[in-house]
Amino acid sequence: MYKVVIVGGGTAGITVAAQLRRKLGEDEIAIIEPSTKHYYQPLWTLVGGGIFPKENSEREEKDYIPDGVRWIQSRVTEFRPEENQVITDKNETITYEYLVVCPGIQINWDKVKGLKESLGKNGVCSNYAYETVDSTWENIQNLKEGIAVFTQPNTPIKCGGAPQKIAYLAEDYFRIHGVRDKIKVKFISGMPSIFSVKKYADALMKHCQETGIETLFKHNLTEIRPEKKEAVFINLDTNEELVQPYDMIHVTPPMGPPDFIKNSPLADSAGWVDVDKSTLQHKKYPNVFGIGDASNLPTSKTGAAIRKQAPVLVKNLLSLMKGEPLTATYDGYTSCPLVTGYDSLILAEFDYDLNPRETFPFDQSKERYSMFLLKKYVLPPLYWYGMLRGRA
Numbered sequence: 001m002y003k004v005v006i007v008g009g010g011t012a013g014i015t016v017a018a019q020l021r022r023k024l025g026e027d028e029i030a031i032i033e034p035s036t037k038h039y040y041q042p043l044w045t046l047v048g049g050g051i052f053p054k055e056n057s058e059r060e061e062k063d064y065i066p067d068g069v070r071w072i073q074s075r076v077t078e079f080r081p082e083e084n085q086v087i088t089d090k091n092e093t094i095t096y097e098y099l100v101v102c103p104g105i106q107i108n109w110d111k112v113k114g115l116k117e118s119l120g121k122n123g124v125c126s127n128y129a130y131e132t133v134d135s136t137w138e139n140i141q142n143l144k145e146g147i148a149v150f151t152q153p154n155t156p157i158k159c160g161g162a163p164q165k166i167a168y169l170a171e172d173y174f175r176i177h178g179v180r181d182k183i184k185v186k187f188i189s190g191m192p193s194i195f196s197v198k199k200y201a202d203a204l205m206k207h208c209q210e211t212g213i214e215t216l217f218k219h220n221l222t223e224i225r226p227e228k229k230e231a232v233f234i235n236l237d238t239n240e241e242l243v244q245p246y247d248m249i250h251v252t253p254p255m256g257p258p259d260f261i262k263n264s265p266l267a268d269s270a271g272w273v274d275v276d277k278s279t280l281q282h283k284k285y286p287n288v289f290g291i292g293d294a295s296n297l298p299t300s301k302t303g304a305a306i307r308k309q310a311p312v313l314v315k316n317l318l319s320l321m322k323g324e325p326l327t328a329t330y331d332g333y334t335s336c337p338l339v340t341g342y343d344s345l346i347l348a349e350f351d352y353d354l355n356p357r358e359t360f361p362f363d364q365s366k367e368r369y370s371m372f373l374l375k376k377y378v379l380p381p382l383y384w385y386g387m388l389r390g391r392a
Contacts, residue, residue, distance in 0.1 A: 002030040004317070005086060005096035007076050009033025009061060011303050011387070012102035012292030015310045018066045018390030023318055026068035030096075032088065034075040036061050039130060040383050042303060045162055045339060046376065048127040048136035048250075049169035056380075058130065064388050076103070079264040081285045098287045098317060101266060101273050103258050105158050105293035105301060111254040113232075114224040122226040123248040127166055128158075139248040140170045145182035146247030148174075149231060151221045153254040154190030158293055160300045161336040161348070163187075163252040164194065164204070170250075171211050172341035185213045188233060188244065190220035196300075199356055200338070200348040203365040207340050221251065261294055272296035277352065278329040280313045286320070289313050297332070299352055304335035307387055333357055337375040345371040 004020060006013045009031045017031055043057040065071045074088035079101075086094050107128060109116040118124040125135040140148075148170055152163035167187045174180040187194075187208070194208070194215060195201040208215050219242060223232035231249055233242040256262070262271030266282065273290035274283050277297050282288035291309045293301040308330060315328035332352025339345050344367035349357045358364045364371070386392025 001095045002070070003028040003096070004030070004098045004100065005094055006031045006100045006102065007086065008101070008103035008292070008294070009035065009065070009071070010038070010102065010104045010292070011383075012104075012306045012310065013100070014038070014064050014066075014388045015306060015390065016100055016102065016291060016313060017069050018388060019310055019314045020317070021066045021068055022390060023314075027070055029066075029068070030070040030072055030094065031065060032072045032074055032076055032086065032094065033061065034073060034089075036073075037130075038064055040380060042159060042337075042375075042383075043380060044127045044130075044133045045165045045169070047133045048125075048140075048166050049173070049339075049342070050137045050141070051342075051376065054130060054133050059384070066390070075260075077260055079260075079266055081265055081288060084287070096287075098321070099285075099289070100313065100317070101261070101288065101290045101294065102292040103261065103294050105156070105255045106258040108155075108254045108256055112221055112224060112251065114226060115251060115253065118224050118226040119251075123229060123246060124224060124226060124251065125248065126251045126253065127162065128253055136166060136250055139250075140173050143174070143183060143248050144179050147184045147186065147245055149186045149188060149244060149246040149249040150252075151231070151249065152187075152189040152191060152252050154218075154220050154236060155254045155256055156301060157252060157255045158301045159336065160302075161195070161338045163189070163250075165339040166250055167213060168207070168211075168338075168340045169342065171213055175211075176342070180212075185211075186216065186244070187213055188216045188219050188221070190218065190236060192217055195338075195348070197348060197350045197354045197356065199365050200346060200350075203346055203367075204338065204340075207367065224249070224251070257294055266290075268296050270296065277332070279316050279326045280309060280330060281316060281320075281326060289317055297330075299332040300334040300336060302334050302336060303383065303387070304349075305333065307392065308333045310387075337371065337379070339372065339375065340367050341372075343369050343372055345369075345375055347371045347374070
């Protein structure tokens with residue numbers, strides 16, 4: 001029995017636990033998380049571009065569980081919100097007074113035929129797993145001529161800008177190393193446009209035009225044919241098939257809510273944790289809150305969003321414990337640092353209404369070296385020593 005049980009020990013779970021621990025006593029909070037490693041996943045774009053070794057993104061999970069918080073190293077298999085219980089894969093029944101659900105998003109590699117068995121071989125790569133991110137850098141370095149394809153699915157994904165960031169880095173690398181005129185670079189996306197906020201979309205399309213990156217939208221990747229080096233896309237408007245040859249292809253896999261969330265009483269009709277978009281409280285079970293990528297909050301799924309969500313959730317949870325109104329509100333703020341080359345970045349920040357919410361006193365839709373340095377040198381320590389310690 002715990003006062004607060006947190007399902008998920010990723011960015012959201014650790015951040016919430018660290019902030020809550022300052023207000024609650026020892027052993028009142030438990031985190032249920034099976035993984036022994038913790039990853040700063042935004043770094044994987046830079047790993048795929050050869051800027052950092054992947055080891056820089058990895059830490060031991062135990063080093064970030066806050067002191068006084070119990071770590072239950074199990075996997076949740078069932079929610080019983082009517083009884084205030086969760087069941088784990090070790091047949092543990094864990095009882096709570098309050099529940100925070102934040103297990104992250106599920107990567108569905110098997111939704112693209114031939115992808116899972118092709119990863120890391122025959123020019124197929126992806127930044128979306130620690131085990132495969134090195135293959136992206138290998139492919140970029142080794143490609144001297146041909147076609148480089150970069151994909152994005154039409155599902156929600158973690159860090160919505162990451163599929164195009166690696167395309168920009170690859171294009172810049174080819175240019176720097178004198179092979180750009182021998183390589184076609186194509187960004188093929190299942191989304192209707194390159195970005196949801198017009199101000200940044202205009203800037204990104206201009207970048208693509210100036211660098212010669214070909215773009216194609218509303219085309220979803222459905223199959224990889226590694227023996228032929230062909231990728232099969234479906235036109236989402238006409239349902240027609242497009243067969244695209246490639247010499248290297250970076251795949252962003254389809255994603256969705258974790259199965260144990262989708263099949264639970266906590267899910268909405270699409271399978272996400274069903275919470276109020278302002279208070280983060282569950283719509284049916286008042287002692288349950290949701291945060292991060294597994295929630296149905298209508299904003300981009302980023303660490304920056306979690307950074308703004310966490311203090312709202314913590315304040316409202318503490319208010320609920322005291323029987324007070326939930327007054328803290330989240331406005332949908334999220335941020336996406338869009339790397340556009342080895343010395344440039346567009347820092348997109350916006351809210352639920354897709355209005356820019358920029359931090360700095362200049363136009364953040366312009367590519368800047370200073371913003372690239374922010375992503376490279378400032379954001380990683382802010383994550384490890386700020387967010388995960390409950391300080392930022």
